[in-house]
Amino acid sequence: MFWKLTQLSCSPVEEVLDKENFTLEELLDEEEIIQECKALNSRLINFLRDRAQVEQLLRYIVEEPSEDADSKWKFKFPFIACEIFTCEIDVILKTLVDDEELMDLLFSFLEPNRPHCALLAGYFSKVVVCLMLRKTIPLMNYVQTHHDVFRQMVDLIGITSIMEALISTPILRM
Numbered sequence: 001m002f003w004k005l006t007q008l009s010c011s012p013v014e015e016v017l018d019k020e021n022f023t024l025e026e027l028l029d030e031e032e033i034i035q036e037c038k039a040l041n042s043r044l045i046n047f048l049r050d051r052a053q054v055e056q057l058l059r060y061i062v063e064e065p066s067e068d069a070d071s072k073w074k075f076k077f078p079f080i081a082c083e084i085f086t087c088e089i090d091v092i093l094k095t096l097v098d099d100e101e102l103m104d105l106l107f108s109f110l111e112p113n114r115p116h117c118a119l120l121a122g123y124f125s126k127v128v129v130c131l132m133l134r135k136t137i138p139l140m141n142y143v144q145t146h147h148d149v150f151r152q153m154v155d156l157i158g159i160t161s162i163m164e165a166l167i168s169t170p171i172l173r174m
Contacts, residue, residue: 128165
């Protein structure tokens with residue numbers, strides 16, 4: 001042969017997935033995770049679609065990290081979690097909208113007794129808008145049975161990203 005075959009290198013995400021015991025955080029820490037999601041890496045998506053993983057991704061978006069938390073927990077993981085949801089992977093979004101407890105967790109961000117940091121509000125709003133666009137019927141069914149959601153969003157209209165999510169609401173365009 002005219003060339004020497006070298007061992008093909010697999011992505012860092014695949015290397016994490018090949019480990020026997022790995023964590024969601026190890027995957028979120030990999031630079032290529034969003035590209036792998038967009039490329040519909042089946043092993044990655046099968047891991048991320050699991051209810052426990054969707055729940056943890058939501059927690060990064062709706063729960064304020066402690067003040068002494070590592071910057072990954074404050075900034076990187078919430079950003080990556082939001083990006084995973086906004087990749088619009090149907091099975092991940094389906095896991096979310098088909099589970100009322102997970103939807104409750106998402107919308108717990110709106111509770112008046114919680115802090116509403118602008119950064120997390122932006123991530124929350126991006127996920128809600130994504131659900132409005134891709135899972136409209138299940139989202140509207142949830143909002144119709146949880147009347148406080150719309151009121152809580154209106155109460156937080158002073159947060160720009162929440163206001164933008166409200167403007168995107170199909171009910172307001174009627």
